[in-house]
Amino acid sequence: MWKCPKCGRTFRSAGQQHYCGQPPVTIDEYISEQEEEIQPILRKVRETLKAALPESIEKISWSMPTYWQGRNIIHFAAQKAHLGIYPGAEAVAAFQERLAGCKTSKGAIQFPYKKEIPYELIAEIAKWCLQHYYYDDVGGE
Numbered sequence: 590m591w592k593c594p595k596c597g598r599t600f601r602s603a604g605q606q607h608y609c610g611q612p613p614v615t616i617d618e619y620i621s622e623q624e625e626e627i628q629p630i631l632r633k634v635r636e637t638l639k640a641a642l643p644e645s646i647e648k649i650s651w652s653m654p655t656y657w658q659g660r661n662i663i664h665f666a667a668q669k670a671h672l673g674i675y676p677g678a679e680a681v682a683a684f685q686e687r688l689a690g691c692k693t694s695k696g697a698i699q700f701p702y703k704k705e706i707p708y709e710l711i712a713e714i715a716k717w718c719l720q721h722y723y724y725d726d727v728g729g730e
């Protein structure tokens with residue numbers, strides 16, 4: 590067990606990422622709690638998603654920045670060495686070919702900070718999610 594020296598909570602693994610204070614309520618708060626050097630990346634991801642999903646509501650859901658429009662469309666999260674994008678398993682499958690070289694798992698994509706973040710591709714994935722997860726639900730508007 591590891592005890593965080595800042596907040597005193599205990600975790601199974603040493604150095605476990607967590608929020609020492611209150612969990613963030615807004616995406617601004619979320620971004621401001623991350624490592625300074627990755628904040629510009631996170632701000633750009635946020636701008637990218639806002640532009641791709643202009644009618645979506647931004648919120649924190651499952652402790653992650655989330656774009657919501659009738660349902661959760663896409664999430665992102667700052668991990669230690671990569672940006673996590675969580676568009677759902679169907680989207681990951683649909684974009685599999687273009688994600689060659691990225692680590693993916695069911696519903697999640699990892700973009701290492703060391704490499705160029707493909708913001709345009711992230712925008713395309715977000716739009717795909719909106720079409721498939723939102724418009725399908727309301728009967729192909």
Ligand SMILES: [Zn+2]
Pocket residue numbers: 593594595596597598607608609610
């Ligand atoms: Zn802590």
